[in-house]
Amino acid sequence: MSTEQNNIRFSRRNFLRTSALASGGMLVGFNLFTACKPEAKPAVDIANLNFNDFNAFIKIADNGYVTIFSPNPEIGQGVKTAMPMIIAEELDVEWDKVHVAQAKYNKKEYKRQVAGGSQSIRFGWDALRQTGATTKQMLINAAAAKWGVDANTCKASKGIITNANGDTLGYGEVVSEAAALEVPENVTLKKPSEYTIIGKDALNVDLDNIVTGKPLFGLDYKADGMVYASVLRPPAFGQKLESFDDAETKKVNGVSDVIKFGDKVAVIGLNTWAAMKGKKALKAVWSDDQNLESTVDHNKELIKILDGKEFDTRREDGNVKKAFAEADKVLERTYDSPFLPHNCMEPMNFYANVTAEKIHLVGPIQTPQWTAGRVAQLLKRKEEEIDLEMTRMGGGFGRRLYGDFALEAAEISNLANKPVKVVFSREDDMTDGIYRPAIKYRITASIKDGKLTGYHLKEAAINSNMYDLIPNFFPAGCIPNYKVSTKSYKSDITTGAWRAPYTNFLAFAEQTFFDELAEELKKDPVELRLELLQNVKGSTDEKIEYSGERMENTIKLAAEKSNWKEQKEGVFKGFAAYYSHNTHVAEVAEIEMKDGLPVVKKITAAVDCGILINPTGAINQIQGGVLDGIGHAMYGDLSFENGKPSHKNFDTYRLIRMNETPQVDVHFVKNELSPTGLGEPGLPPAGGAVANAIYKALKNRLYKQPFIKELSSKKSEVLS
Amino acid sequence: MPTYNLKINGELVTFTADSDTPLLWILRDELNLVGTKFGCGIAQCGACTVHVDGVATRSCQLQVSILDKEEITTIEGLSKEGDHPLQEAWKEVDVPQCGYCQAGQIMTAASFLKENPNPTSTEIREAMHGNICRCASYNRIEKAVAVAAKKMS
Numbered sequence: 001m002s003t004e005q006n007n008i009r010f011s012r013r014n015f016l017r018t019s020a021l022a023s024g025g026m027l028v029g030f031n032l033f034t035a036c037k038p039e040a041k042p043a044v045d046i047a048n049l050n051f052n053d054f055n056a057f058i059k060i061a062d063n064g065y066v067t068i069f070s071p072n073p074e075i076g077q078g079v080k081t082a083m084p085m086i087i088a089e090e091l092d093v094e095w096d097k098v099h100v101a102q103a104k105y106n107k108k109e110y111k112r113q114v115a116g117g118s119q120s121i122r123f124g125w126d127a128l129r130q131t132g133a134t135t136k137q138m139l140i141n142a143a144a145a146k147w148g149v150d151a152n153t154c155k156a157s158k159g160i161i162t163n164a165n166g167d168t169l170g171y172g173e174v175v176s177e178a179a180a181l182e183v184p185e186n187v188t189l190k191k192p193s194e195y196t197i198i199g200k201d202a203l204n205v206d207l208d209n210i211v212t213g214k215p216l217f218g219l220d221y222k223a224d225g226m227v228y229a230s231v232l233r234p235p236a237f238g239q240k241l242e243s244f245d246d247a248e249t250k251k252v253n254g255v256s257d258v259i260k261f262g263d264k265v266a267v268i269g270l271n272t273w274a275a276m277k278g279k280k281a282l283k284a285v286w287s288d289d290q291n292l293e294s295t296v297d298h299n300k301e302l303i304k305i306l307d308g309k310e311f312d313t314r315r316e317d318g319n320v321k322k323a324f325a326e327a328d329k330v331l332e333r334t335y336d337s338p339f340l341p342h343n344c345m346e347p348m349n350f351y352a353n354v355t356a357e358k359i360h361l362v363g364p365i366q367t368p369q370w371t372a373g374r375v376a377q378l379l380k381r382k383e384e385e386i387d388l389e390m391t392r393m394g395g396g397f398g399r400r401l402y403g404d405f406a407l408e409a410a411e412i413s414n415l416a417n418k419p420v421k422v423v424f425s426r427e428d429d430m431t432d433g434i435y436r437p438a439i440k441y442r443i444t445a446s447i448k449d450g451k452l453t454g455y456h457l458k459e460a461a462i463n464s465n466m467y468d469l470i471p472n473f474f475p476a477g478c479i480p481n482y483k484v485s486t487k488s489y490k491s492d493i494t495t496g497a498w499r500a501p502y503t504n505f506l507a508f509a510e511q512t513f514f515d516e517l518a519e520e521l522k523k524d525p526v527e528l529r530l531e532l533l534q535n536v537k538g539s540t541d542e543k544i545e546y547s548g549e550r551m552e553n554t555i556k557l558a559a560e561k562s563n564w565k566e567q568k569e570g571v572f573k574g575f576a577a578y579y580s581h582n583t584h585v586a587e588v589a590e591i592e593m594k595d596g597l598p599v600v601k602k603i604t605a606a607v608d609c610g611i612l613i614n615p616t617g618a619i620n621q622i623q624g625g626v627l628d629g630i631g632h633a634m635y636g637d638l639s640f641e642n643g644k645p646s647h648k649n650f651d652t653y654r655l656i657r658m659n660e661t662p663q664v665d666v667h668f669v670k671n672e673l674s675p676t677g678l679g680e681p682g683l684p685p686a687g688g689a690v691a692n693a694i695y696k697a698l699k700n701r702l703y704k705q706p707f708i709k710e711l712s713s714k715k716s717e718v719l720s
Numbered sequence: 721m722p723t724y725n726l727k728i729n730g731e732l733v734t735f736t737a738d739s740d741t742p743l744l745w746i747l748r749d750e751l752n753l754v755g756t757k758f759g760c761g762i763a764q765c766g767a768c769t770v771h772v773d774g775v776a777t778r779s780c781q782l783q784v785s786i787l788d789k790e791e792i793t794t795i796e797g798l799s800k801e802g803d804h805p806l807q808e809a810w811k812e813v814d815v816p817q818c819g820y821c822q823a824g825q826i827m828t829a830a831s832f833l834k835e836n837p838n839p840t841s842t843e844i845r846e847a848m849h850g851n852i853c854r855c856a857s858y859n860r861i862e863k864a865v866a867v868a869a870k871k872m873s
Binding site for chain 2: 208210254621624650655
């Protein structure tokens with residue numbers, strides 16, 4: 001199993017530095033990037049780091065108050081609360097005396113600032129603990145020196161150091177001395193049984209500001225002299241701008257400028273409304289769109305791939321061809337998913353002020369460094385001239401990895417010679433997306449003498465195929481003859497990461513396929529999974545990504561908490577389990593029928609994410625992920641006709657709403673293994689669990705998303 | 721451009737704007753009340769919800785020219801100290817994930833609880849269905865509305 005991160009080699013000297021603050025107090029800088037990511041290539045010569053290379057700080061004031069600067073922006077995944085909790089635990093301060101502040105992207109102070117994604121907790125675990133514990137030891141050493149006693153006879157708790165005589169000193173009283181001390185090696189970390197902060201509910205650190213409407217998000221940012229830009233982009237992918245007429249636009253009150261760049265036209269307004277209204281008044285002539293891409297063509301191309309023979313083999317065990325030839329029964333199914341827009345509630349936006357001296361960028365972005373580099377390249381400027389500030393993000397889901405909106409802002413500001421905020425309308429956001437690509441899967445499996453002997457997964461995807469870890473997920477290692485083959489079709493439609501990339505749909509395909517296999521084998525679906533998992537236990541295959549033992553425990557917990565075996569009149573249950581992003585999740589869906597349509601009533605989720613840092617945040621992530629998974633499996637649908645997306649706004653594009661949501665009951669497997677992320681893993685199994693429950697109710701297998709399309713046709717049958 | 725005088729969060733404010741400007745953009749761009757959010761611009765998501773004479777209204781579809789003597793309340797004016805029972809309940813239940821839609825959710829709930837101080841869970845679910853939370857923090861929003869109802873009774 002390759003998920004454990006306990007064998008990390010690093011020297012405290014290389015990632016931790018301290019210094020005294022002029023204002024009184026101590027600053028501890030630590031470099032998350034070089035310290036905690038075992039596979040990360042050091043971006044700098046770590047032996048020669050100087051203080052400015054550190055990307056996160058703890059400030060201990062001389063009154064004992066602790067400020068932890070969270071280097072990475074928050075997109076709703078809760079790391080701004082959870083990461084400081086880990087430091088506070090080992091530093092041994094009271095959580096309510098800790099203030100968490102969002103650090104600015106600052107070239108001078110934080111050279112290697114990177115947004116974490118769903119791996120923040122997993123990668124941060126060791127470095128955050130070491131930082132807290134090392135700092136605590138320095139404070140103890142400083143107190144011991146002051147008292148003239150051996151540091152080993154002193155201890156610290158809740159921000160107070162005590163010696164053998166019972167004398168006490170607060171952290172604040174020794175910070176200045178501590179800052180001058182040598183950074184100690186080999187500090188002792190707490191045992192999980194000693195935790196007082198980790199494992200206890202800590203409320204979102206931004207709660208007060210959120211519920212009172214304080215400016216937090218990119219769209220809330222303002223600067224002196226700032227104007228707003230609304231951008232007209234080609235309505236169809238692959239289309240070019242031929243000409244435009246801005247006579248009507250220029251009549252709009254508040255429109256100050258109209259600027260063409262590439263195939264786009266920016267309307268600059270003194271306020272957002274003027275810019276948006278001015279854009280609507282533009283008359284553009286676009287190139288012919290009659291031969292641009294359509295979903296019907298994509299479907300043909302993807303099926304052609306699945307029917308063909310040209311694939312990349314991503315993993316191969318045994319010989320599936322032979323297994324299929326010798327089988328008693330071969331089962332083959334094809335699964336079909338649409339494109340999906342991200343639909344972050346905060347539409348894409350970014351501020352840029354390009355001047356001769358520098359480039360100031362502000363906004364919601366997950367990849368500040370990459371984006372700054374691309375802006376510098378675009379404007380032929382030096383990266384050192386860029387000052388980028390990150391705001392809180394109104395959702396990310398992968399969309400804000402791509403800095404297209406920041407590049408637009410920089411380009412427009414450069415042309416307009418003004419500070420500009422680019423604001424996407426919802427229509428812009430939905431039709432100029434970087435979508436979850438449409439993908440088809442074909443799964444073939446063989447049964448011989450009541451056993452599963454072969455399994456072949458084929459992926460045909462728009463633009464790009466599954467990342468390398470996925471072929472080593474379940475059921476790799478469970479079935480003797482196993483193969484994963486992939487191939488992609490190059491499209492003009494822009495695609496990218498969408499919450500739980502690939503697995504957001506693959507899990508549905510695989511987990512409904514196993515439901516069919518269980519039926520074929522006349523086995524309970526849960527029992528079939530548990531039986532198969534025995535084969536991977538003790539596997540010496542280093543590539544296998546998941547743990548047979550942990551998946552087994554997770555499945556058993558979900559079965560127990562949902563009373564899986566219990567039959568209830570009118571209640572239909574479906575099961576799915578999936579490992580992704582280093583976390584094992586199993587879900588049981590319960591549905592009831594109403595007017596011929598299934599209503600999801602309850603989801604029981606069991607999760608193994610190792611040590612639970614912040615239970616309230618963790619539950620929130622799983623509940624949200626499950627409901628997001630159900631919502632998109634049920635309703636999510638974007639197609640293209642001659643390059644144009646089928647939906648523009650929420651009047652026709654359906655997102656799950658409160659009256660359609662079941663209660664999600666979340667349980668965690670208790671263990672003392674290193675923690676893993678929770679932003680994504682709750683989502684993948686949800687669609688499969690619901691589809692398997694729907695099958696119980698309707699005897700109708702679902703092979704396509706969104707379900708609502710298939711169910712609506714079923715409903716008309718039921719009602720007629 | 722015409723001049724408007726509106727009563728917002730108890731204060732009389734004066735500004736000039738095109739008559740078709742939605743209240744949302746006046747609040748955000750002119751008055752710096754950015755707690756009211758832009759989500760869809762077509763009254764489908766609820767992020768821009770404010771109170772007009774106490775009634776939850778989508779400010780993205782509300783042209784300033786049709787407003788006159790109405791009392792407009794935004795999230796910034798819901799309570800002086802940020803301690804409206806709904807704001808308290810939102811904190812107690814630890815509702816937000818990204819947090820972007822939550823001001824609109826709270827404003828919808830505040831207007832709803834005035835109409836129906838003792839709602840059933842079905843009534844809460846129906847009343848709140850016009851507000852989208854893309855993070856899907858729906859279980860907690862539902863709970864927080866119930867908690868607030870209890871606090872207010």
